[in-house]
Amino acid sequence: xxxxxxxxxxxxxxxxxxxxxxxxxxxxxxxxxxxxxxxxxxxxxxxxxxxxxxxxxxxxxxxxxxxxxxxxxxxxxxxxxxxxxxxxxxxxxxxxxxxxxxxxxxxxxxxxxxxxxxxxxxxxxxxxxxxxxxxxxxxxxxxxxxxxxxxxxxxxxxxxxxxxxxxxxxxxxxxxxxxxxxxxxxxxxxxxxxxxxxxxxxxxxxxxxxxxxxxxxxxxxxxxxxxxxxxxxxxxxxxxxxxxxxxxxxxxxxxxxxxxxxx
Amino acid sequence: xxxxxxxxxxxxxxxxxxxxxxxxxxxxxxxxxxxxxxxxxxxxxxxxxxxxxxxxxxxxxxxxxxxxxxxxxxxxxxxxxxxxxxxxxxxxxxxxxxxxxxxxxxxxxxxxxxxxxxxxxxxxxxxxxxxxxxxxxxxxxxxxxxxxxxxxxxxxxxxxxxxxxxxxxxxxxxxxxxxxxxxxxxxxxxxxxxxxxxxxxxxxxxxxxxxxxxxxxxxxxxxxxxxxxxxxxxxxxxxxxxxxxxxxxxxxxxxxxxxxxxxxxxxxxxxxxxxxxxxxxxxxxxxxxxxxxxxxxxxxxxxxxxxxxxxxxxxxxxxxxxxxxxxxxxxxx
Numbered sequence: 322x323x324x325x326x327x328x329x330x331x332x333x334x335x336x337x338x339x340x341x342x343x344x345x346x347x348x349x350x351x352x353x354x355x356x357x358x359x360x361x362x363x364x365x366x367x368x369x370x371x372x373x374x375x376x377x378x379x380x381x382x383x384x385x386x387x388x389x390x391x392x393x394x395x396x397x398x399x400x401x402x403x404x405x406x407x408x409x410x411x412x413x414x415x416x417x418x419x420x421x422x423x424x425x426x427x428x429x430x431x432x433x434x435x436x437x438x439x440x441x442x443x444x445x446x447x448x449x450x451x452x453x454x455x456x457x458x459x460x461x462x463x464x465x466x467x468x469x470x471x472x473x474x475x476x477x478x479x480x481x482x483x484x485x486x487x488x489x490x491x492x493x494x495x496x497x498x499x500x501x502x503x504x505x506x507x508x509x510x511x512x513x514x515x516x517x518x519x520x521x522x523x524x525x526x527x528x529x530x531x532x533x534x535x536x537x538x539x540x541x542x543x544x545x546x547x548x549x550x551x552x553x554x555x556x557x558x559x560x561x562x563x564x565x566x567x568x569x570x571x572x573x574x575x576x577x578x579x580x581x582x583x584x
Numbered sequence: 585x586x587x588x589x590x591x592x593x594x595x596x597x598x599x600x601x602x603x604x605x606x607x608x609x610x611x612x613x614x615x616x617x618x619x620x621x622x623x624x625x626x627x628x629x630x631x632x633x634x635x636x637x638x639x640x641x642x643x644x645x646x647x648x649x650x651x652x653x654x655x656x657x658x659x660x661x662x663x664x665x666x667x668x669x670x671x672x673x674x675x676x677x678x679x680x681x682x683x684x685x686x687x688x689x690x691x692x693x694x695x696x697x698x699x700x701x702x703x704x705x706x707x708x709x710x711x712x713x714x715x716x717x718x719x720x721x722x723x724x725x726x727x728x729x730x731x732x733x734x735x736x737x738x739x740x741x742x743x744x745x746x747x748x749x750x751x752x753x754x755x756x757x758x759x760x761x762x763x764x765x766x767x768x769x770x771x772x773x774x775x776x777x778x779x780x781x782x783x784x785x786x787x788x789x790x791x792x793x794x795x796x797x798x799x800x801x802x803x804x805x806x807x808x809x810x811x812x813x814x815x816x817x818x819x820x821x822x823x824x825x826x827x828x829x830x831x832x833x834x835x836x837x838x839x840x841x842x843x844x845x846x847x848x849x850x851x852x853x854x855x856x857x858x859x860x861x862x863x864x865x866x867x868x869x870x871x872x873x874x875x876x877x878x879x880x881x882x883x884x885x886x887x888x889x890x891x892x893x894x895x896x897x898x899x900x901x902x903x904x905x906x907x908x909x910x911x912x913x914x915x916x917x
Contacts, residue, residue: 370741370770475858476626505625505797510841510852517851532770535844539852559848576775578800580842582827582913 322396323357324526325381325494330354330390332376350376352550353390358494361524363516365541365558367534367573373550374530378496381528382414383407394493412441415487419499421479425471431457431482432467438489459522460485461515477508481515488519495527501536513540534577538562546570585654586613587758587791588637593651593661595629595636598644602863606632608815609651614759619785619792621806621823623799623838625859629815630795634761636661638676639668655759674704677752677790681764683744687736693720693747694732700755719750722787723780742773746780753784760785763795778805799842803827808897811835814860814870817891818906821898831900833875833909840911869903878908 332351338344351373358364368374379385381392383399392399399410418424426434435453439446446452454464460481471479480500487495497516501509517540519525531537537544537558544561546554546569554567565571595607607629614620622630635641637653637660653660660671672678680686688696697719698712707715713732720728723746736744745765752760762781766774782805785792794806802809802823809826811819811834819832830836839845840853857874860866869875872884884905891899900907 369772506799506838507625507841507855510843510854513843514852514854534771535842539843539846539848573771576771577844578774578778578798578804580800580803580827580839580845581824 322393324360324362324395325358326391326393327354327356327381328391328393330377330380330392331388332380332385333388349550351380351387354547354550354552356545356552356555358526358528360526361520362543363520363525363527363529363541365537365544366528366530366547367532367537367544368547368569369532369573372547374547375498376550377547378416378498378528378530381494382416382496383410412490413493415490415492415495417480417483417487417495417497417500420503421476421483422471422503424483425479425486427471430468430470431462434471434482435485435489438486441490456485456489459488459519461511475508476504477511480504480508480512484512484515484519488523488525493526495525496530497527498530499532500529502531502533509536516540534562534573546573587616587655588614589652589654590633590637591652591654593633593636593653594649595632595641595646596649597646599863604862605815605865606862607636608862608866610810610812610815610817612810612817612820614791614793616758616791617785617789618808619794619806621794621796621802621809622812623796623802623809624812625797627859627862628812630797630812631763633812634763634793634795638672638678638761639663639665640672670704673700673757674755675757676759676761677755677757678761679745679748679752679763679765681767683741683748683768684736686748687744689736692733692735693739697732697747697751697754700751704755715754716750719754720747723747723750723753723784724776725750741769742776745769745773745777749777749780749784753788753790756788757790759791759793761793761795764797765794766801767796767798774801781805799838800844811838814866815862816870816901817899818871819900820891821900825895825898829895829898830913831894831898831907832871833906833911834871836909836911836913837874837876839913845913869901869906871906872903875906875909876911877905878910880908881905882908 330351331353334348334350335345354377366374380387387400432453435456436449439452457464462481501512529541541558544558545552546567548569553569565574591611592609593607594609597604597606610633624630636648648661651661694713694716697716701707701712701715717728717732720732725731725746766777796802806823809823810817813834819835830839837855843852846852855874860870868886869884869889882904885903889901889903892902893899
């Protein structure tokens with residue numbers, strides 16, 4: 322049994338339309354996804370906009386309940402838990418978002434943001450100040466800035482704060498949704514290095530969503546390609562790059578702008 | 585004579601923290617039909633350079649401190665607002681990064697698309713609408729007769745960017761300024777939009793100034809590239825030369841840090857430090873604090889480095905330390 326197992330996971334959305342709302346159309350946003358992730362693995366998830374990546378991630382995060390199918394984390398069937406139980410499990414799933422300007426509360430200092438994150442796991446932490454400082458050091462931020470607000474940091478530093486907030490509750494799974502797309506090339510590399518380093522130190526299990534395939538290739542162990550709600554191909558990162566089998570993977574790969582270094 | 589000749593453009597912002605020299609003496613030419621790239625990190629002054637040309641800098645706090653921008657017999661920097669309006673949106677078109685914020689959500693596409701024709705060409709509404717429909721068809725919007733009457737929210741992100749391109753090109757401008765036009769789009773849509781800009785450019789002979797931080801995009805679309813750092817151009821070269829024989833340490837460091845260029849498992853190369861605070865005056869080389877010095881360090885210049893021509897059309901800032909920095913550009917595998 323793998324660490325995280327998705328089997329036949331499906332989520333339909335029904336839209337009512339027509340006169341008096343008596344007709345309905347069903348959108349199969351996620352349509353029978355079966356996927357497994359080992360502990361400590363980074364799985365890349367790629368696909369065009371609208372392919373169902375976000376719905377799938379919300380299903381894994383337990384923010385949406387599936388129409389059918391199951392999510393099993395460490396032998397526990399999450400889809401069958403009550404909402405109250407799910408709320409308790411929520412600290413086990415953390416997300417890192419694309420836009421570090423929008424995902425941090427502008428009215429909370431770094432200390433309060435990170436202390437809140439740590440307290441979800443250790444409500445009565447007595448040396449919280451020290452724990453926050455350690456967390457900041459771990460993600461490469463100077464603990465001197467502990468009382469500062471998000472707007473006082475650059476984009477790359479903000480993304481470090483967002484990462485610290487995600488690892489603060491000691492989660493079982495991190496879902497990073499386009500975590501470097503909004504950053505400059507040179508900052509992207511720093512954040513990718515940090516994620517790799519944290520994986521090595523803390524044994525993080527991560528799902529890494531991105532439309533930039535070269536980034537996914539670099540960071541992910543395996544890549545899953547999604548199209549119209551289904552997983553059309555899963556493979557070792559390099560394998561998938563060198564010899565893609567599905568049409569979707571081929572299209573995605575051929576669309577990447579390439580630098581011509583040949584003289 | 586080039587279509588557009590920018591000479592020693594200097595734009596600064598007078599803020600409470602001091603005078604921020606956002607653009608500090610840049611010069612470049614744009615030839616008819618050419619694609620000129622301006623590439624650099626956020627805050628390096630790429631967008632300010634272009635907005636200065638079109639009078640889009642908020643004044644105050646912004647101020648054009650000096651320079652010249654020859655466009656035909658006009659100097660864009662000297663024009664008054666009224667005359668600028670005759671250039672902006674007519675002879676120079678603009679597309680921005682985020683098509684949702686640059687389209688008015690309350691107005692139909694038709695209203696927004698025919699506006700430049702009514703203002704600049706004095707066409708009647710029905711004639712203008714015909715042109716708008718033809719233009720939408722040309723940028724690949726299916727069923728343009730019907731779609732022209734839709735609102736922006738009825739289009740997807742890629743389609744909206746197509747509408748923006750149609751709107752920018754409807755007056756047949758001589759220059760199109762594209763400010764990060766594909767940054768908000770995913771790869772396949774990015775590919776379509778890049779191909780579309782190229783195709784329309786070939787048909788209409790428009791020159792394009794392409795602003796981006798994505799080197800891969802630059803290498804595909806541009807003929808000539810200006811690398812910008814801290815408000816100055818550090819290196820200027822034809823696109824092939826820039827990627828096969830980059831000279832400046834910053835250009836090489838940028839190319840080195842692209843994840844696709846690295847072997848999996850290796851630590852990614854990162855440029856140490858942060859870009860300088862532009863509110864403080866930079867006497868010498870702006871990149872000096874972040875540059876990896878060579879073992880036999882020739883030192884960074886203490887004076888403002890001038891651009892020198894190292895090979896035909898290839899200009900680089902003459903700073904001994906930056907030219908000698910031991911940064912190897914990784915080659916694509």
